[in-house]
Amino acid sequence: DAGVTQSPTHLIKTRGQQVTLRCSPKSGHDTVSWYQQALGQGPQFIFQYYEEEERQRGNFPDRFSGHQFPNYSSELNVNALLLGDSALYLCASKVQMNTEAFFGQGTRLTVV
Amino acid sequence: GQQLNQSPQSMFIQEGEDVSMNCTSSSIFNTWLWYKQDPGEGPVLLIALYKAGELTSNGRLTAQFGITRKDSFLNISASIPSDVGIYFCAGHSPYNTDKLIFGTGTRLQVFP
Secondary structure, three states: OOOOEEEOOEEEEOOOOOEEEEEEOOOOOOEEEEEEEOOOOOOEEEEEEEOOEEEEEOOOOOOEEEEEOOOOOEEEEEOOOOHHHOEEEEEEEEOOOOOOOEEOOOEEEEEO | OOOEEEEOOEEEEEOOOOEEEEEEOOOOOOEEEEEEEOOOOOOEEEEEEOOOOOEEEEOOEEEEEOOOOOEEEEEEOOOOHHHOEEEEEEEEEOOEEEEEEEEOOEEEEEEO
16 A cells, blocks of 8 residues: 655756646545645645645745645645745645544755 | 644653653644654654543554643653654644644654
């Protein structure tokens, strides 16, 4: 049973560019959340997707957007990248009615 | 963004010793989760707690949901080198069960 998988694992982008990160949830999970983890910090909630809709959003600008597909996989898009967007981006999946969230290995984004 | 307070910030212990760390919040939580994160990896769920006073074990790990619902504790008995990593607490407030709020992390080093 595959766990949560994310791609790519590493990415280097230039300021002003746009990036798309991808996540496949754990089998049987229908809810996907995205988190940003800066170096030395705990993960910060970006948003959650369920039934292909954004259900909840953290304190992140509109440059951060997402999508969930009918197979429950998800994408995180970040436009107009800033140096401060450099971080580990984590995807977590769960069953909607449960509280236990399982994380992928993350995508390390570096903006130069 | 909001984070829970974890202490200690870091610990350096000898193999075989027991470890205790805690997590506090200024507001009540409905659930507490403890995760371990290795460098460059995503957090791995260790223990989930669902009600005040609950004490749950997972092998050498034991965690408790504080009676006040504003804190949680994690104990590791007889530490081994593979316990090295960063331990995060996380929880859901009663007012927002979609968003996991993370602690600041406790970095554990185990020396043989």
